[in-house]
Amino acid sequence: MTPATASSNNWSVLERKLGTFNRLMTTKAAIGQTPKDLIWTLNKAKLYRYVPVVPAEARHPVPLLLVFALMNRPTIMDLRRGHSFVEYMVGRGYDVYLLDWGVPGPEDKDLKFDDYVLDYMPRAIRKMKSVSGSSEFSMLGWCIGAILTTIYAAMRPNDGLRNLLLLTAPLDFSNPEKLTFARWTDEKCFDVDKVLATFGNMPGEMIDYGAKALKPVENYVTNFCKLWDNLDDPRAIEAWHAMNTWVTDIFPMAGGAYRQLIVDFYRNNRLMKGELKIRGELVHLNRLRANLFNVIAEADHITPPCQSEAILSKVGSTDTEIYRVRGGHIGIMAGSSAHKQTWPHIDRWLGARSDLSGPQPYM
Amino acid sequence: MTAEHVDAGPQVDPFEAFRGMRDKYLESMSKVMIDAVNTEEYAQATGAMLNNYLTLSAPFREALDKAMLMALEQFSLPSRQQVIALAERFTNLEMRLDDIDAKLDCVLESRSASQPSAAGVSPGGAGHSSSEARPLHQGNSRKGQRPK
Numbered sequence: 001m002t003p004a005t006a007s008s009n010n011w012s013v014l015e016r017k018l019g020t021f022n023r024l025m026t027t028k029a030a031i032g033q034t035p036k037d038l039i040w041t042l043n044k045a046k047l048y049r050y051v052p053v054v055p056a057e058a059r060h061p062v063p064l065l066l067v068f069a070l071m072n073r074p075t076i077m078d079l080r081r082g083h084s085f086v087e088y089m090v091g092r093g094y095d096v097y098l099l100d101w102g103v104p105g106p107e108d109k110d111l112k113f114d115d116y117v118l119d120y121m122p123r124a125i126r127k128m129k130s131v132s133g134s135s136e137f138s139m140l141g142w143c144i145g146a147i148l149t150t151i152y153a154a155m156r157p158n159d160g161l162r163n164l165l166l167l168t169a170p171l172d173f174s175n176p177e178k179l180t181f182a183r184w185t186d187e188k189c190f191d192v193d194k195v196l197a198t199f200g201n202m203p204g205e206m207i208d209y210g211a212k213a214l215k216p217v218e219n220y221v222t223n224f225c226k227l228w229d230n231l232d233d234p235r236a237i238e239a240w241h242a243m244n245t246w247v248t249d250i251f252p253m254a255g256g257a258y259r260q261l262i263v264d265f266y267r268n269n270r271l272m273k274g275e276l277k278i279r280g281e282l283v284h285l286n287r288l289r290a291n292l293f294n295v296i297a298e299a300d301h302i303t304p305p306c307q308s309e310a311i312l313s314k315v316g317s318t319d320t321e322i323y324r325v326r327g328g329h330i331g332i333m334a335g336s337s338a339h340k341q342t343w344p345h346i347d348r349w350l351g352a353r354s355d356l357s358g359p360q361p362y363m
Numbered sequence: 364m365t366a367e368h369v370d371a372g373p374q375v376d377p378f379e380a381f382r383g384m385r386d387k388y389l390e391s392m393s394k395v396m397i398d399a400v401n402t403e404e405y406a407q408a409t410g411a412m413l414n415n416y417l418t419l420s421a422p423f424r425e426a427l428d429k430a431m432l433m434a435l436e437q438f439s440l441p442s443r444q445q446v447i448a449l450a451e452r453f454t455n456l457e458m459r460l461d462d463i464d465a466k467l468d469c470v471l472e473s474r475s476a477s478q479p480s481a482a483g484v485s486p487g488g489a490g491h492s493s494s495e496a497r498p499l500h501q502g503n504s505r506k507g508q509r510p511k
Contacts, residue, residue: 042461043454106443107450123461130468180401189410198417198424213400217393225385261364 012275017231024227029241032075034087036098039213040127044102047124049131050086054093060354062162063132065125070116071207071253073246074100077142079334080242088343092327094354097128104254108202111254115259117151125159138163138350139290142333143303144261147171151278151309154288157316160362163353164290164317165346168329170303172310173269179304180214185262192262202258203308212223214301222350240334246334272310285311293349295332302329321349 040047052059066086068074077098078086089096099121104111129135137160141149146169153164176182184190196202212219230236253261270276276283292315296305305324312320323345325332332342399405435442441449 040461042457105447105450107447107454119458123458123465126465126468183401183403183406184409186406189406191410191414194414194417198421214397215393216400217389218394222389222393225389229382 017228020231020237021228024237024241024244025064027241029080029238029245031080031242031245032073032078033081034078034090036082037088039097039131040124042120042123044104044108045124046100046102047127048098048100049128050090050096050098052095053090059093059095060351061095061134062136062138062354063097063128063134064089064138064140064220064350064354065128066096066098067121067139067149068099068101069144070101070104070141070148070257071144071204071251073249073251074098075249076246076330076334076360079246080238083239083242083334083336083339085333085338085343089341089347090353092347094350095132095134097124097132097189099124103251104201106200107143109196109255109362111257112259113148113151113264116148116257117155118279121148121152122156122159129160135266136160136162138165138354140165140167140346141169142167143170143329147261147265147271150288151283154283154285154315155278155281157287157289163267163293163350164288165295165306165350166311167295167333168297168300168303169294169308169311170265172272172307173266174272174310174348175306176266178306178321181302182212182266185266187267192259192261196255196259199252199255201252202257204252207253208250211302243330243334272314285314286316288315291353292317292321293346294322295346296318296322297327297329297332298324298326298330299327300329319353322347 035051036048037051038046039049048329063072066074066077068077078084081087086096086098101116101120125137128137139149139153139161141147141164146166149164150166150169150171153161173179173182176186185192195206227237227240230240264276266268268275271283271285274282274284294308294312297303298309299307309322312322323342325342325345327335327337332338432442
């Protein structure tokens with residue numbers, strides 16, 4: 001090979017890599033592709049039922065409701081074909097429902113946890129019961145979705161909730177020195193009322209910045225260096241593209257709920273202290289009796305393990321299990337090893353508790 | 364040895380050493396930055412920047428809002444507040460419809476229960492808990508969503 005030919009090849013490789021890089025940065029991957037039916041809507045919230053692929057007689061009779069956080073799309077649970085938690089669970093014979101909170105508009109700036117827990121969730125759950133024909137159900141809450149599902153489970157202990165799965169649940173804020181978010185949102189530094197008076201809802205860009213600034217070098221530099229290094233690996237770029245599509249799809253969080261998150265949770269830890277009031281009613285965690293599976297990500301920088309551990313000592317459940325998994329806040333469910341670690345553990349635990357003959361913890 | 368044999372052998376990547384150095388540098392920088400953002404000083408500095416931005420931009424935003432409101436009035440278009448009020452009323456209507464849907468489910472369920480000979484699954488599903496018999500909307504409507 002002559003030097004001229006080698007040089008020409010190098011340039012063509014560089015050109016190809018730049019083209020791929022440009023495509024990944026400027027296009028959206030197809031995410032959330034598992035077939036589903038819309039069965040209920042209220043305001044921006046939507047309830048989907050994933051189309052079962054297992055015959056009815058072979059399916060688990062207790063349906064599973066997925067509840068994600070308020071400030072990101074729930075498509076992370078159904079990231080891409082062949083690597084989707086939803087697809088996996090549907091394939092394992094679960095009747096899977098997804099509650100998508102949608103994007104709050106200016107008219108939703110006063111929406112609070114109270115509204116999500118006492119207006120939206122009971123209605124969505126009623127519809128899910130009606131469609132599934134089951135009076136019992138399981139619920140999986142991830143991140144802030146775990147806060148919502150925990151509050152719901154404690155406030156409606158007789159509503160048929162058999163199994164509660166919490167993923168990276170930020171419930172305990174008693175160690176603010178270990179929480180970077182708590183430091184940033186301390187009242188000495190951060191005037192939450194002024195921000196919300198200005199914007200109404202908490203802007204998605206600010207939430208996104210907050211999440212990325214926890215690990216600035218990884219998120220703003222290393223992420224792209226690794227992409228560049230792996231541009232010749234179709235699998236790696238497909239995974240990166242899907243994740244980037246999800247990460248960059250940002251939207252605001254309802255102002256009322258954000259204020260509660262900062263004031264009631266980060267600053268005052270009211271849920272764990274038993275002081276949290278939802279529509280004037282105290283939330284008693286000891287009323288939560290559903291079987292509880294608590295997944296903790298050991299390398300979670302958004303919800304450190306210390307935030308999720310104490311819940312087990314507060315609830316009234318007798319069947320509880322903690323599963324610790326190596327990985328980060330999102331990686332444990334959407335990372336490359338999730339299908340070998342987290343998903344099978346969830347299936348093992350839930351599968352054993354999703355038949356009607358099992359004990360009913362809420363009775 | 365032919366040229367082909369040389370090409371087929373393991374290729375030396377001239378950038379491998381550079382990549383190794385880069386990764387080590389980024390790793391150490393990452394630790395430094397994580398420590399830096401986790402300090403009281405960083406929290407106070409970002410808080411002060413945000414506060415200053417909000418304070419300084421407030422007069423401009425207010426002026427823009429007023430100008431926009433006047434322009435919309437001139438064109439006989441609804442203001443932002445009016446559209447928001449309308450959206451809130453829609454949500455309230457949706458809640459009322461959902462209440463009716465819940466009551467209908469209960470009626471159908473009780474009808475099918477009173478007709479045990481009717482085969483098949485009830486339209487409302489089986490075994491609803493007693494909590495579903497009552498309307499879900501119990502007068503504690505969310506702020507700003509009461510009927511205007």
